[in-house]
Amino acid sequence: MPISIAILVSGRGSNMKAILDAVRAGELDAKVAVVLSNNPDAEALELAGRYDVPAVAIASKGKNRQQHEQEVLNCLAKYEVDFVVLAGYMRVLTPSFLQAFRHSAGYFRVINIHPSLLPAFPGANAYEDAFNYGVKVSGSTVHLVDEQVDHGPILAQAAFTRLDSDTLESFKGRGLALEHSLYPKVLQQISQDGIELLLGTSSKPTAVSLGETR
Ligand code: GAR
Numbered sequence: 001m002p003i004s005i006a007i008l009v010s011g012r013g014s015n016m017k018a019i020l021d022a023v024r025a026g027e028l029d030a031k032v033a034v035v036l037s038n039n040p041d042a043e044a045l046e047l048a049g050r051y052d053v054p055a056v057a058i059a060s061k062g063k064n065r066q067q068h069e070q071e072v073l074n075c076l077a078k079y080e081v082d083f084v085v086l087a088g089y090m091r092v093l094t095p096s097f098l099q100a101f102r103h104s105a106g107y108f109r110v111i112n113i114h115p116s117l118l119p120a121f122p123g124a125n126a127y128e129d130a131f132n133y134g135v136k137v138s139g140s141t142v143h144l145v146d147e148q149v150d151h152g153p154i155l156a157q158a159a160f161t162r163l164d165s166d167t168l169e170s171f172k173g174r175g176l177a178l179e180h181s182l183y184p185k186v187l188q189q190i191s192q193d194g195i196e197l198l199l200g201t202s203s204k205p206t207a208v209s210l211g212e213t214r
Helices: 013-026 042-050 064-076 097-098 124-133 168-193
Strands: 003-009 029-037 056-057 083-086 110-114 137-146 154-161
Touching: 003 013, 003 042, 003 056, 003 168, 013 029, 013 042, 013 168, 029 064, 029 168, 042 056, 056 168, 064 097, 110 168, 124 137, 124 168, 137 168, 154 168
Parallel strands: 003 029, 003 083, 029 056, 083 110
Antiparallel strands: 110 137, 137 154
């Protein structure tokens, strides 16, 4: 039984595309029920349409957070999703939004990808922050969302080495390619084995390799 997911985006949508491509290629056993953006001009919306996925804009501009989140919840309620998957969704979710996705085991069924090895470099400019700090290794983190920003139980991380020749652009490019590989694999692992394995609350061995990268 494929997992049903809603993907929340705000902009370019390259992680959303990686997920949709993995579904199309049969590498990810998931149904993308809806793509939702808080930004009506997001490139991701047009891109989602090309995959025949419902693409909905619910503008956040000019609304207070509670009003906007309620509209998003009303929309998501139509789709009965197992997980809300954040893919470059640049809005902080409030505890009351998260409560709508509370699992009986205590976690929220909301997953995020962040472009650093959390807990290092939370925030909206993680690649720049890590690069400017002078890190020798960086990476990306897929985690469950909790009430704090870029925080919550880590499901998977993948790392890459900074090269002496790296510019910020090449550093970002390799990081993003790693995100595109990691996110669909983590979702597939959840679909196949359940999230408990990644949370470390199952003793079952995993069949999906999240892979080594450099
Ligand atoms: C990605 O790098 C994602 O990890 C990051 O925004 C970018 C969105 O790109 N997310 C965050 O920084 C969340 N704190 P995309 O729209 O092309 O997927």
